[in-house]
Amino acid sequence: MLFENPRASRSVYPADLQEVMSVSSAHQSRDWLSSWEHLSQNSTPLWSLPGVAKEAGVAQFWVKDESVRSPLASFKALGAPIALIRLILRLMPHESFDPRGLITGRYQNDLRDFTVISATDGNHGRALAAAAQSVGCKCVIVLHANVSTERETAIAEYGAQIIRIDGNYDESVEHTAKLAEQNGWPVVSDTSYEGYEVVPRDVMQGYGTISAELIEQTTVDIQVACPFTHVFLQGGVGGMAAGISSYLWEVYQEQRPTFIMVEPKQADCLYQSAVQGRPAKATGSVDSVMAGLACGETSPLAWRFLEPSVDFFLTISDEDAIGAMRLLARGSATDIPIVAGESGVAGLAALKILVRDSEAAKKVGIGSDSRVLIISTEGATAPAVYESLVGESAEAVGARQRNWQLKQL
Ligand SMILES: Cc1ncc(COP(=O)(O)O)c(C=O)c1O
CATH class of the missing domain: 3.40.50.1100 (Rossmann fold)
Structure with missing residues (x-):
């Protein structure tokens, strides 16, 4: 289900939000964590997958691959x-x-x-x-x-x-x-509630490192335009999406990309928040194969950032996510195989749904000139679950990834 958010704005990044989360404090967080043994010293890869782009009918399709952020295997190591x-x-x-x-x-x-x-x-x-x-x-x-x-x-x-x-x-x-x-x-x-906002703010701010790296990794002249026209962000309580989108909004201001929120159908608290115009609860069972997204209540602090910046909200099924995991694992002659976990692939699953429905794609503005980004927020954080869903172990996919890279040399 797709919902267009009537409260999304393309104003400059508001000063009251900048007081809470800003590019400068995201940089400080990045610096303070730079010597942590559980974080990779390198930026995580930003893979371009021309095969997926062609099939989806878009100009470019990128995956920011957080599976190698840390031995902890997810972006949460930043929060x-x-x-x-x-x-x-x-x-x-x-x-x-x-x-x-x-x-x-x-x-x-x-x-x-x-x-x-x-x-x-x-x-x-x-x-x-x-x-x-x-x-x-x-x-x-x-x-x-x-x-x-x-x-x-x-x-x-x-x-x-x-x-x-x-x-x-x-x-x-x-x-x-x-x-x-x-x-x-x-x-x-990592979620806020009444009277409890400072710690979740710091968690969210930590995720800004992903946005900082994205800008460093893309070659488009950042003075001119954002390298991405559409950024898919998956939501649990909304913290990851708020941390990443607020940074991109502050950097690109009115030229920020279109943000699309993706959630499991059964855990649609952010979708419901958009419909109701306030932080809301999920309507479903809150149980999903996308374990990281199986959250029943929106973080009110995250919502302050998402309500004015997320343009569309979309829910997906567990089957959609499993299909996307397999697609990324498979790779192709042009596309590197990627280990992407259940919650990591939500953006790709959503893109596939949108491009199958020409009305929906048109509404979201996805077409042949779109430069689409998804953030694969985890690798095989539950290796046995990964193997049972993909039909191949994370190690085997990793080995095919290395072979693929060797062939490119
Ligand atoms: C792998 C993964 N992706 C995305 C999310 C969503 O993050 P948030 O709950 O901050 O919206 C989570 C949350 O745990 C996660 O584990």
């Missing part, structure tokens, strides 16, 4: 660690910690009795657990019933204490809030 650093700096100003020293464990003796807590669908918790381990503090992660044991093990590997609840993601958020209050543990969440 939780910077939020943890900024939280410690705020809570302990008298210590005069050096932010770069925090993430390399220089102050672990001072922080061993400090505990943070978060609810998670998997990727955020894994990034927070790894960041807490690097910093030298304790971490408690609350998991909802639908998080796979494979994802649980991946979090526990970084020394976090895991608490499992019976309910869904939103109930895990409530349970976390209770435990935090009882024990005096600060919450490091």
Whole structure:
């Protein structure tokens, strides 16, 4: 289902939003995290896939591939660690910690009795657990019933204490809030709620690194135009989309690209927010193969950025996502094979739906001169799930990717 947002604007990036999230603080976050052992020192690849572009009838199709951002295998490695650093700096100003020293464990003796807590669908918790381990503090992660044991093990590997609840993601958020209050543990969440905005703002701001790299990686004269006409952003609570779109909006102002939000049908909280004109809840079961997008409630802070900037909202089915995973894994003579996880491929699934329907494509302005970007936000973060859906392991796809690259030499 496609919804055109009547509140989207092509004004300059508003000053009140810039006070909350800005290019300059995104750059500071990038700098502070640059020495973290769990982050790649290089930018993640921006692959051009001419075969997909041709089939979709667009001029160019790019995939920003976050699978290699970190051994944690998702873009979330950019959010939780910077939020943890900024939280410690705020809570302990008298210590005069050096932010770069925090993430390399220089102050672990001072922080061993400090505990943070978060609810998670998997990727955020894994990034927070790894960041807490690097910093030298304790971490408690609350998991909802639908998080796979494979994802649980991946979090526990970084020394976090895991608490499992019976309910869904939103109930895990409530349970976390209770435990935090009882024990005096600060919450490091990627979603905001009433009275809780600073930490999720820092998480979102961390994702701005992706936009910074995108601009560095594209050759179009940035003084003239944005290299992308259409940017597909997948949504859970909306934080990733807000972090990336706000940066591009501030850089390109009225010439910002068209932003298209993509969500699972069963977890359509952002779509519903657009329809209702306020942060809303999902209408479906909030269970999806796209585990990272299976969120039932919009982050109100993220919504402040998305409401005026996302032009279209679209929902997709699990089958659409699985088809897109297979397409990217397969590759072709012209297109490099890519390991893209369940939540990573939502943008490609959405593009395929749009170009099948000429009315919808016209409405969104996608055509032969479009330069389309998707952000593959994760690789095989749940390797067994990946293999069962794609019919090939992530290692095998990775090996075909290397062979493909060798053939290009
Ligand atoms: C791989 C992946 N992509 C996208 C998202 C969506 O991010 P957000 O919840 O900030 O909208 C998530 C969230 O966990 C994720 O894990």
